[in-house]
Structures are given as structure tokens and as C-alpha cells.
Amino acid sequence: MRVLEVDERDSSWENSAPRFRLYVFDGAANAVTTLDFLDAQIHDVLEAANLASADGRLWSIALVVDSESDGRGLVWISGMDYNSIPTTPTEWRMRAAMQDRYLMAKSQRGEEPLLPDGRRVIRVFPDHCHPWPLWESFSGKYTKSPADYGLSSSLTDGLRHWYDEWERRGIDWHPDDRWLQRGHRLVELMRVEVGDVAEIRPEFDRRHGDPA
Numbered sequence: 001m002r003v004l005e006v007d008e009r010d011s012s013w014e015n016s017a018p019r020f021r022l023y024v025f026d027g028a029a030n031a032v033t034t035l036d037f038l039d040a041q042i043h044d045v046l047e048a049a050n051l052a053s054a055d056g057r058l059w060s061i062a063l064v065v066d067s068e069s070d071g072r073g074l075v076w077i078s079g080m081d082y083n084s085i086p087t088t089p090t091e092w093r094m095r096a097a098m099q100d101r102y103l104m105a106k107s108q109r110g111e112e113p114l115l116p117d118g119r120r121v122i123r124v125f126p127d128h129c130h131p132w133p134l135w136e137s138f139s140g141k142y143t144k145s146p147a148d149y150g151l152s153s154s155l156t157d158g159l160r161h162w163y164d165e166w167e168r169r170g171i172d173w174h175p176d177d178r179w180l181q182r183g184h185r186l187v188e189l190m191r192v193e194v195g196d197v198a199e200i201r202p203e204f205d206r207r208h209g210d211p212a
Contacts, residue, residue: 019064020045021074024052025082028117032083036064042077049078053105058082058098058116089205096201103138113138115199122149122194124187125203126166133163133204149194158186180205 020037022045037045045061052059060079066072079098086092099121103113113136114120122144123135134144141148146156162182166175183204190200 020077021062021064022048022052023060023062023079023081024049025058025060025116030058030083030116053101056102056106058102060094060098089202089207092202092205096203099199099201100137107138119196120198121201122190122198123201123203124183124190126163128167128171131163133159133166149190149198151190151193155186155189155193158182158189162186175204180207 017039020040020042022035022037024033024035025031026033035048037048042061049059049061058079060082061077062074063077064072065075076094078094080086080091080094082095082098084091086095099115102115103121107113120136120139123137124133125135126133130143132143132145134146134148135142136144146159151159162179165179166173169175184202187200187202194200
């Protein structure tokens with residue numbers, strides 16, 4: 001996330017009649033129900049989205065924009081198309097927002113924190129005071145280790161060396177491309193080993209627009 005202070009006079013037009021689009025994804029196959037809201041404000045759409053959450057469904061919201069040159073398009077406000085695979089760190093964060101509110105709602109209902117397709121979510125990022133960069137939100141054990149997932153010894157060693165370099169560099173270090181690429185390679189190897197039971201979510205890459 002980036003926050004910029006701007007001049008309030010830098011816009012050249014306004015529109016007091018936005019068209020919002022709510023996507024509701026249902027079931028393991030993520031069948032989509034699409035609803036457009038006219039003569040509405042964002043809180044009206046959020047009320048409908050919260051009802052979808054209560055029903056155990058994923059959702060996202062977009063602003064519908066019509067352009068004379070490009071036709072109809074979407075500006076994502078919360079989440080994204082859940083049936084699209086993220087390709088940038090920003091898109092992974094958008095997908096994460098959808099998953100986390102879904103898993104939180106399940107946890108509050110006393111249900112196991114599993115995605116609609118029955119898989120868990122393994123978050124990958126380093127943090128101090130934990131020797132492994134593996135986490136699982138809303139589970140009984142938030143911090144995880146390779147042994148919890150039965151990862152191979154070679155992948156375990158790779159995660160160990162990757163984390164140790166981050167720890168050795170210190171808190172002020174801004175990870176370079178080489179370290180980030182190693183992390184993404186480790187995520188790919190995890191998908192090969194445990195992708196049938198868990199979605200592997202990379203959360204260590206904070207670049208904007210770069211391929212994840």
C-alpha cells in the first residue's frame with residue numbers, strides 16, 4: 001500500500017452516479033453471481049457483500065467505468081476476479097483480502113479454516129522470533145514448520161538458507177531481486193509438494209506491479 005498527499009484540485013470531473021459491481025463466488029468451482037448496483041453508495045454494496053460472507057461465500061467489488069474509446073471496464077475496489085491467478089504482488093494482496101475475510105468468518109462460526117475447494121492457505125514470509133517463514137492464519141497453530149506439512153529435506157534446507165539470509169541482513173535490509181526470486185522459486189516447489197492440500201501465498205514481495 002502507498003499513501004500520497006495530493007492537491008484536492010487535481011481532478012477535472014466528478015460523477016455522483018457510480019455503478020458498482022458485486023461478484024459473489026460460490027462453491028468449490030467458484031461459480032459467479034454478478035450484481036450491478038445503481039443509485040447506490042459503497043456502504044449499500046458492502047451490506048450485500050457482508051450477507052454473502054454470512055452465507056459462506058467469497059466476494060469482490062469493482063467500480064464499472066464506461067469509456068468511449070475502450071468500452072466498459074472495471075476498477076477493483078476490494079478483491080479481484082477469484083477465478084484469475086494472481087501475477088503480481090498487488091494481485092496476491094487483493095486475493096488475500098478475499099480469502100482472509102472468508103476464513104475469518106468460517107473461524108468465527110467454529111468451522112475449519114479451509115477455502116471453498118477444501119484447501120488450506122500457507123502464507124510464506126520471514127519474521128523475527130520465528131525460525132521458519134511459514135504461517136497459517138485462523139488455525140490452532142499460527143506459526144508452522146516444514147515438518148507440519150511433510151516438506152522434503154531439500155525444500156526444508158532451501159527455506160532454512162533463505163530465511164537465514166534475511167535474518168542475517170538485518171531489519172533495515174530491502175530484499176534484492178535475487179533473494180525475492182529465490183523465494184518465489186521456493187513457493188513453486190511448495191506448490192509441487194503440497195499444492196493439492198494448500199494454496200501457497202507469497203507475502204514477502206512488496207514490489208508494485210512486478211511479476212510474482
